[in-house]
Amino acid sequence: MRGGNDELDRLRGERTELENHYIDELVSGRMGRRDFLRRGSMIGMSTGLLGAILAACGGSSSTTTATGSGSGATPSSGKKGGTLRVAGVTPTGAVNPLTLFDAGGLLMLNQTGEFLIFDSNLKLALQPMLALSWKPNADGSVWTFTLRPNVTFHNGKQMTADDVVYTFKQLSDPKVASNALSAFTGVLTPDGVKKVNATSVEFHLESPNGNFPYLVSSDNYNAIIVPNGTDFGKWQKTFVGTGAFKLGSYTQGSGATFVPNPSYWGTKPLLSGTQFKFYDAQQPMILALQGGDVDVIAQFTPAGATQLLSGSTYKIITLKSANHRELSMRNDQAPFNDAKVRQAVAYSMDRTGMVAALLSGKGSVANDSPFGPRFTSTDTTVPQRSQNINMAKQLLQQAGHSSINATLFTEQYQEIPQLAQAIQQNAKQAGININLKVETQTNYYGKATFGNSDWLDGQMSLVDYGDRGVPNVYLVSPLTSKGTWNAAHFKNSEYDSLVKQYVAALDLQAQKQTAGKIQRLLLQETPIVIPYWIDGLTASTPNVGGLNPTSIAQLYLNTASMG
Amino acid sequence: MTAFILKRLGLALITLWILSLIVFFVGQILPGDPARAILGPLAAPSAVKVLDHQLGVDKPVIQQYWDWITNFPGTSHQYQAPIGPILTGALGRSLKLAVFAFIIVVPLGIVGGVFSALKHGKWQDRTITVVGQSALTVPEFVSGIVLILIFAVWLKWLPVSATAPPGSGFFTSLKYLILPVIPLVLILFGYIARMARVGTVEALGSDYARTATLKGLPRGVMIRRHVLRNSLLPTITVVATQTGYLIGGLVVVEFLFRYQGIGLLTYNAANQKDFPMLEACVLTIGVIYMLVTLIADISFSLLNPRIRLKAAE
Numbered sequence: 001m002r003g004g005n006d007e008l009d010r011l012r013g014e015r016t017e018l019e020n021h022y023i024d025e026l027v028s029g030r031m032g033r034r035d036f037l038r039r040g041s042m043i044g045m046s047t048g049l050l051g052a053i054l055a056a057c058g059g060s061s062s063t064t065t066a067t068g069s070g071s072g073a074t075p076s077s078g079k080k081g082g083t084l085r086v087a088g089v090t091p092t093g094a095v096n097p098l099t100l101f102d103a104g105g106l107l108m109l110n111q112t113g114e115f116l117i118f119d120s121n122l123k124l125a126l127q128p129m130l131a132l133s134w135k136p137n138a139d140g141s142v143w144t145f146t147l148r149p150n151v152t153f154h155n156g157k158q159m160t161a162d163d164v165v166y167t168f169k170q171l172s173d174p175k176v177a178s179n180a181l182s183a184f185t186g187v188l189t190p191d192g193v194k195k196v197n198a199t200s201v202e203f204h205l206e207s208p209n210g211n212f213p214y215l216v217s218s219d220n221y222n223a224i225i226v227p228n229g230t231d232f233g234k235w236q237k238t239f240v241g242t243g244a245f246k247l248g249s250y251t252q253g254s255g256a257t258f259v260p261n262p263s264y265w266g267t268k269p270l271l272s273g274t275q276f277k278f279y280d281a282q283q284p285m286i287l288a289l290q291g292g293d294v295d296v297i298a299q300f301t302p303a304g305a306t307q308l309l310s311g312s313t314y315k316i317i318t319l320k321s322a323n324h325r326e327l328s329m330r331n332d333q334a335p336f337n338d339a340k341v342r343q344a345v346a347y348s349m350d351r352t353g354m355v356a357a358l359l360s361g362k363g364s365v366a367n368d369s370p371f372g373p374r375f376t377s378t379d380t381t382v383p384q385r386s387q388n389i390n391m392a393k394q395l396l397q398q399a400g401h402s403s404i405n406a407t408l409f410t411e412q413y414q415e416i417p418q419l420a421q422a423i424q425q426n427a428k429q430a431g432i433n434i435n436l437k438v439e440t441q442t443n444y445y446g447k448a449t450f451g452n453s454d455w456l457d458g459q460m461s462l463v464d465y466g467d468r469g470v471p472n473v474y475l476v477s478p479l480t481s482k483g484t485w486n487a488a489h490f491k492n493s494e495y496d497s498l499v500k501q502y503v504a505a506l507d508l509q510a511q512k513q514t515a516g517k518i519q520r521l522l523l524q525e526t527p528i529v530i531p532y533w534i535d536g537l538t539a540s541t542p543n544v545g546g547l548n549p550t551s552i553a554q555l556y557l558n559t560a561s562m563g
Numbered sequence: 564m565t566a567f568i569l570k571r572l573g574l575a576l577i578t579l580w581i582l583s584l585i586v587f588f589v590g591q592i593l594p595g596d597p598a599r600a601i602l603g604p605l606a607a608p609s610a611v612k613v614l615d616h617q618l619g620v621d622k623p624v625i626q627q628y629w630d631w632i633t634n635f636p637g638t639s640h641q642y643q644a645p646i647g648p649i650l651t652g653a654l655g656r657s658l659k660l661a662v663f664a665f666i667i668v669v670p671l672g673i674v675g676g677v678f679s680a681l682k683h684g685k686w687q688d689r690t691i692t693v694v695g696q697s698a699l700t701v702p703e704f705v706s707g708i709v710l711i712l713i714f715a716v717w718l719k720w721l722p723v724s725a726t727a728p729p730g731s732g733f734f735t736s737l738k739y740l741i742l743p744v745i746p747l748v749l750i751l752f753g754y755i756a757r758m759a760r761v762g763t764v765e766a767l768g769s770d771y772a773r774t775a776t777l778k779g780l781p782r783g784v785m786i787r788r789h790v791l792r793n794s795l796l797p798t799i800t801v802v803a804t805q806t807g808y809l810i811g812g813l814v815v816v817e818f819l820f821r822y823q824g825i826g827l828l829t830y831n832a833a834n835q836k837d838f839p840m841l842e843a844c845v846l847t848i849g850v851i852y853m854l855v856t857l858i859a860d861i862s863f864s865l866l867n868p869r870i871r872l873k874a875a876e
Contacts, residue, residue: 092835094643099614174607177598177614181607233643252642252649253823253831254726273575277724280818280827284723287708288821291715291723373612442595442834445604448611455604477605485605 008056017041018506023053026126031508034124035376039508041126042213044134068299078545078561083273087285087294090253090278097224098170098232101179103553104278106221107298110554111222111258112154113241116145117217119469121319121536121551124211140208140506147199151265153227154246161195166228168193180222183215208504211470214244218554219469244269249441254278270561289539296540300552302362303415308539319536320549321467322374324366325419326478326528328461328488340399342526346385347392348430351531354422358415359534366530369522370474371515377508379516385523392430403431409458411444420462461487467536467551475499479527490527570654571860575853579846586845587628590838597640600835631839641837657824661809663740664747674754676759681765687839691756699753703746709817710742725820743820751805758801763796792866803859811848
């Protein structure tokens, strides 16, 4: 054991104050091994170093070094060759790294493009991709990234800091039609992206941000690194990136093929190629898998997929995800201006039944705050809210109502219309009569600004939120007083200041403490109801191995094989 | 005849222009915003504003219409690529599917309808009528899924998708189209057979048919020369009016069988507020519809000279 302590002391000597703090937390038992891996990777500790620290603390390391594997997935021992056929959603528009936002588009982006960091859902940790390491300054307002050397783009050009600086200046520029602005607004401006030298880049943030690495990771799906000067509008002609595969062909609305990149810096693909087929709905994808037309469905939802989920004919990869639905109530209008009425709605919900019936069990109950099992900072001591119709009725009475009538606006998307009906039926038992307005997504979102959108203006509004690696977006945009997606019109200065503290905190314990306060405040106020978290699902035929999906519909295939 | 055709072509051009105006201006009042459709509902408002400006959709509507007319067919907002190749590819695929469906269903429907009329009131007539009418009521989505489950998933005789791999030969492409064509045949058979049956029954009961029989013409000659010539007039109209459906209305079949035809392209363009693409698609479908109607009118006039003379007056 003494040997382990010596080793730990040696490792400690070269670490920063924050890194040593995490080691203290691990040694004291306040931080679990998984949390340590996740948090350590976020502040730039390499997986090799994390493994060495865990080993020195008395346990064997279960980590693998990501240095040579690209996406960080464990290389498959499957056989070489074969063309893998993948079913994906049809991209809704051009495959433009700057503008796209849809699942089909981002699946295409990640076939040839790579990020500074890979947010691995399989390993629940950030892993180096095009950045070898990253470090914050003392308060988390400046982050320095060291780039991987000897990486070349598919056009033969070497990747340098100039390419990284160009990419992030474009993504964070308000004068450019960048989709990443929803993540970078208030965090990063083009002036904050600075080249230090050929292999090092600094990000000077508008305010301290403890979770910044997630914003330059695969989590921020627009942020693939492209060559300096790239015309994003023409990117889909070349798909130029640094990834393990390069473009074979791309046919608008139909599909794409990719071939191995012989000069890839990481694990070379086992497959001799990949073929993507686009589908406009989930049912044809499932039929294609069943009929042997494809080998993999990149991502599917549990609703309407019982053929895949029941029985053992297909391999299913299940990823814990923060994908969720959010029911907002107008906190500024009667009757929902009384917290008791909002709580009554929350207590009427049968969350367990919803997970079983609507998600075929592929999800978990949520507790009316953006903190869930996906995030290490979640305070798990906060009690879970469950269905209690009597309590709901009492709360309604205390608020001075025997029953209330309300209108709920929502969108035609996945299982949401069925969820709206379940909410309607549950609420009715407590005396809350809900009139449903299920609209097309275009009508529901409208112009997505206050006064021009049923989503943001509706008395009750049920919307979808995709997966994120950290809860920052869910905490800020839909719930802070100036939040641009604050459909609940929730204004609470205590909440705003807690979120500011949370976003700035570098230390996990501080984040957890603040998270606990936020969770309790949101339970008390209940501006929104989040009934469940939805797992990310990928399906394949049994002979396919080494798939590396993420819960936002990306799929890395350099380790994939067909047995 | 030339005057008749020229008059019809002139009317078609005016109709197309009015159609373009309607699509363009009705499109303007659809909810949503082109840049918002491209960037997604959660994009930053500043990004939406910048992209709207780049696309030119913040200009006055009249100017947008003029820009579109002068740059026809232009560039797709959604795909950020020239419309021409995308549209012609989709149109080619739609035509292939439609022609294949017509080749099967038109003779089948006419033979079925005429046979049914000849067996008027007997069990063969009732069977064809009931089967035809029942098939007509089954939506393509239902018949399509049942066919896929039986022939692609269970028996594995036919592919699930309608899109043959690149470089496939004629017969391979045809094999991929068999499953998607069946739901169309099921729907159209009922229509065509019904019209052919009604026309034939009517013609068989007419004075000229009775006269032809009484003057001693063999039954086969009487049917071919006198009955079919008259009874197929309404059938031609039905076939012509179904062209619009077969070219632009196969969204469900294209959805289900993963077939990038013009129907799906139009549907997606409307959803994404991709005006240039939507306009080009609608006008293309309009042109085809008018051409087919024109061909139907000419066939009609060839079969019935009274129409030709009246129209040319």
